[in-house]
Amino acid sequence: MSQISTMAGVTPAPTGAAVEPRGPRPKPFFTPRKIIIYSILVMFSLYYLFPLYVMFTTSLKTMPEIRFGNIFSLPTAPSFDAWVKAWTSACTGLTCEGLAPGFWNSVKITIPSTIISIFIAAVNGYALINWRFKGSEIFFAILIFGSFIPYQVFLYPLVMITREMGIFGSLQAVIIVHTVFGMPILTLLFRNYFASLPQELFKAARVDGAGFWRIFFEIMLPMSLPIFVVALILQVTGIWNDFLFGVVFAGTQNYPMTVQLNNIVNSAQGTPEYNVNMAATVLTGLVPLAVYFVSGKWFVRGVAAGAVKG
Amino acid sequence: MADTALPLEAGAKVNRPSLLKRIILHNLPAKIAALPMMVTVLVVFVGCTLWTIYYSFTNSKLLPTGKFVGIEQYERLFATSRWNVSVTNLITYGVLSLIFTLVVGFILAVLIDQKIRFESAFRTIMLYPFALSFIVTGLVWQWIINPTLGLQGTMRNLGWENFTFDWIANPRMVLYALLIAGLWQGTGFCMVLMLAGLRGVDEEIWKAARIDGIPTWRTYVSIVVPMMRGVMVTAVVIIGSGIVRLYDLVVALTNGGPGISSEVPAKYVYNYMFSGGNIGQGLAAATMMLLSVIIILIPWAYLEFGGKGRRT
Numbered sequence: 001m002s003q004i005s006t007m008a009g010v011t012p013a014p015t016g017a018a019v020e021p022r023g024p025r026p027k028p029f030f031t032p033r034k035i036i037i038y039s040i041l042v043m044f045s046l047y048y049l050f051p052l053y054v055m056f057t058t059s060l061k062t063m064p065e066i067r068f069g070n071i072f073s074l075p076t077a078p079s080f081d082a083w084v085k086a087w088t089s090a091c092t093g094l095t096c097e098g099l100a101p102g103f104w105n106s107v108k109i110t111i112p113s114t115i116i117s118i119f120i121a122a123v124n125g126y127a128l129i130n131w132r133f134k135g136s137e138i139f140f141a142i143l144i145f146g147s148f149i150p151y152q153v154f155l156y157p158l159v160m161i162t163r164e165m166g167i168f169g170s171l172q173a174v175i176i177v178h179t180v181f182g183m184p185i186l187t188l189l190f191r192n193y194f195a196s197l198p199q200e201l202f203k204a205a206r207v208d209g210a211g212f213w214r215i216f217f218e219i220m221l222p223m224s225l226p227i228f229v230v231a232l233i234l235q236v237t238g239i240w241n242d243f244l245f246g247v248v249f250a251g252t253q254n255y256p257m258t259v260q261l262n263n264i265v266n267s268a269q270g271t272p273e274y275n276v277n278m279a280a281t282v283l284t285g286l287v288p289l290a291v292y293f294v295s296g297k298w299f300v301r302g303v304a305a306g307a308v309k310g
Numbered sequence: 311m312a313d314t315a316l317p318l319e320a321g322a323k324v325n326r327p328s329l330l331k332r333i334i335l336h337n338l339p340a341k342i343a344a345l346p347m348m349v350t351v352l353v354v355f356v357g358c359t360l361w362t363i364y365y366s367f368t369n370s371k372l373l374p375t376g377k378f379v380g381i382e383q384y385e386r387l388f389a390t391s392r393w394n395v396s397v398t399n400l401i402t403y404g405v406l407s408l409i410f411t412l413v414v415g416f417i418l419a420v421l422i423d424q425k426i427r428f429e430s431a432f433r434t435i436m437l438y439p440f441a442l443s444f445i446v447t448g449l450v451w452q453w454i455i456n457p458t459l460g461l462q463g464t465m466r467n468l469g470w471e472n473f474t475f476d477w478i479a480n481p482r483m484v485l486y487a488l489l490i491a492g493l494w495q496g497t498g499f500c501m502v503l504m505l506a507g508l509r510g511v512d513e514e515i516w517k518a519a520r521i522d523g524i525p526t527w528r529t530y531v532s533i534v535v536p537m538m539r540g541v542m543v544t545a546v547v548i549i550g551s552g553i554v555r556l557y558d559l560v561v562a563l564t565n566g567g568p569g570i571s572s573e574v575p576a577k578y579v580y581n582y583m584f585s586g587g588n589i590g591q592g593l594a595a596a597t598m599m600l601l602s603v604i605i606i607l608i609p610w611a612y613l614e615f616g617g618k619g620r621r622t
Contacts, residue, residue, distance in 0.1 A: 041422070041432050044436065045436070047494065048438070051439075120346045124343075134336070139351045142356065143355065146354070150555050154358040155579070155596070156374070158358060240443070265449050265562075274459065
C-alpha cells in the first residue's frame with residue numbers, strides 16, 4: 001500500500017502508454033500467500049485472546065447464567081458484583097476479606113523489592129565495568145550461573161537463614177529474597193549497559209578526581225534512564241507475579257495477591273463461584289497487564305534484553 | 311577495567327605492598343559497594359547450594375540435624391512412585407514444551423516477519439500472556455477446560471453431545487492440559503526472541519539466496535536457522551531452565567491431580583520440605599533438580615564460552 005502512495009506522490013498520475021511505470025509492481029493485497037499468512041496469524045491470535053475474553057465475560061456474569069453453560073456468550077446483564085465480592089469478601093481459606101489485603105501486600109512487597117534490587121544491581125554493574133578488582137569477574141560468573149539453578153535448591157537454607165535473622169514470615173524476608181534472585185539478571189543488564197557507554201566520560205571524571213559514588217550518581221545514573229525503565233518493567237511484573245517466594249517466606253498475614261488468589265480458587269469450600277474466581281483472576285492480572293500495555297515496546301525490549309544478551 | 315587497574319598494579323610491582331593490602335585496599339569503595347553481590351554469591355549461590363547437597367545425605371526429618379546416611383535418601387527417592395511419576399511428567403512435558411515452543415515461536419516469527427500489516431497488533435496479542443503470572447494462567451485455563459461448564463459443557467449444550475475435552479480430569483491427558491496453558495503463556499516470548507534473530511540476519515543473504523533461485527523455505531531451513539544459532543541456544547537455555555522450575559502452573563491448574571498424575575519435581579521438593587516434614591528427602595530431590603540443570607547447562611557453557619573471548 002505504501003508503495004502505491006509513494007508512486008502517486010512521485011508521478012502525479014499522467015496516464016498514458018508513453019510513461020513507463022516506475023518502482024516495484026504494486027501487489028494485489030489478497031494474494032493466496034497473504035491469505036494463508038493472515039489466517040494462520042488470526043487463528044493463533046484467537047488462541048491467545050480467548051482466555052482473556054473468557055476471563056472478562058465470566059467475571060461479569062451471574063452464577064445462574066454461568067450454570068446455563070455457554071462459555072462463549074457475552075453476559076446478558078453485565079454486573080460488577082463478582083468483582084466487588086472478589087475484592088472485599090471472597091474467602092481465602094481462613095478469612096473472608098477478599099483480595100484487597102493481598103493486593104496491598106503485593107504492593108508492599110513489590111515497591112521496596114524493585115527499588116532495592118535495581119539499586120544494588122546498578123551499583124554492581126557499575127563496579128563490574130569501571131572498578132574491576134581481583135575476582136570481580138568470578139563473582140559475576142557465579143552469579144549468572146546461579147540464576148539457572150532451580151530455586152528449590154536454595155529454599156530450605158534460606159528459610160533457616162531468615163529464621164536466624166528473625167525475619168522469617170515477614171515482608172523483609174520476601175524483599176530480601178526477591179533482591180537476591182533479581183540480582184543476576186539485573187546485574188547483567190546494567191553491566192552490559194554500562195559497558196556500552198563511552199569510557200572516556202568515566203576516565204575524564206576520574207582525572208578530575210571524582211570518586212566511586214560521585215561518578216555513579218552524577219555521571220552514570222543520569223545516562224542510564226533507558227536501562228532503568230527496562231529493569232523496572234522486568235522487576236515489577238516479575239515480583240508481582242511471584243508465587244513461590246511469597247508462599248514460603250511472607251507468612252500467612254503477608255501473603256501476596258497471587259497466593260491469595262490461588263487460595264480463593266483452589267481451597268475454597270462449598271460451591272465454587274466461577275464469576276468471583278474469574279474476577280479475582282482478572283484483578284490479579286491487571287497490574288502486570290497495565291505495565292505491559294503502557295510500556296509497549298519497552299516491555300519487549302526488557303524481555304529481549306534480559307534474554308538475548310545472556 | 312585496564313584503565314583503572316593497570317597503573318596501580320604496575321606501581322605495585324615496583325613498590326610491592328603486602329599481598330593482603332593489595333587484595334583489600336585496591337578499589338576499596340568498589341568492593342564495599344559490591345558487598346551485597348559478594349555476600350549473595352558466597353552465601354546464597356555457593357553456600358546454600360553446598361548446604362543443600364550436604365544435607366541431602368543425612369536423614370533429617372523435621373529439622374536439618376540428622377546424621378550422615380550416604381545415598382539412602384536417593385535410594386528412597388527413586389523407590390518412591392510419586393517422584394518417578396514427577397520425573398517422567400517433567401521429561402514428557404519438557405520435551406513437548408521445548409519442541410512446541412521453539413517451533414511455534416519460530417513459525418510465528420517468520421509469519422510476522424513477512425512485512426505484514428498490523429504487525430505490532432499481532433505482536434502485542436501474542437506476547438501479553440507472558441506478562442501474566444503462572445497462577446493467573448493456570449486458573450484461567452482451569453476454568454476453560456472445566457468439564458461441566460467450560461468448553462466441553464458449552465459444546466455439549468450447543469448440540470455436540472459427544473464432544474469431549476476433559477483433559478484436566480483425565481490422568482492420561484492432564485499433562486497436555488498443562489502444555490496448552492504453558493504454551494499459551496510462553497510462546498509469545500519465544501516468538502519475540504526469534505523475531506529479533508530473524509531481523510538480525512543480513513538482508514544481503516536474502517538477496518543472494520533469491521538470485522540463486524533458492525526457495526524461501528529452503529533459505530530458512532539451510533541458511534537462516536543455522537545463522538540464528540546464538541538466539542536458538544539462548545532460547546533453549548531459557549525455556550529449559552523455566553521448564554525445570556515448573557511449579558506455579560501445576561499448583562494453579564491441577565495441583566498435581568488427578569491423583570498424582572501431574573506431579574512435578576519442584577512440587578515434590580516443596581511438599582516434602584514444608585508439609586511432609588521430611589527435609590532430607592526434599593533436599594535430595596532438590597539436588598537431583600540441580601543435577602539436571604547442570605546437565606543442561608554444561609553443553610551450553612561449553613558452546614558459549616568454549617571458544618574463549620568470542621562473546622562476552
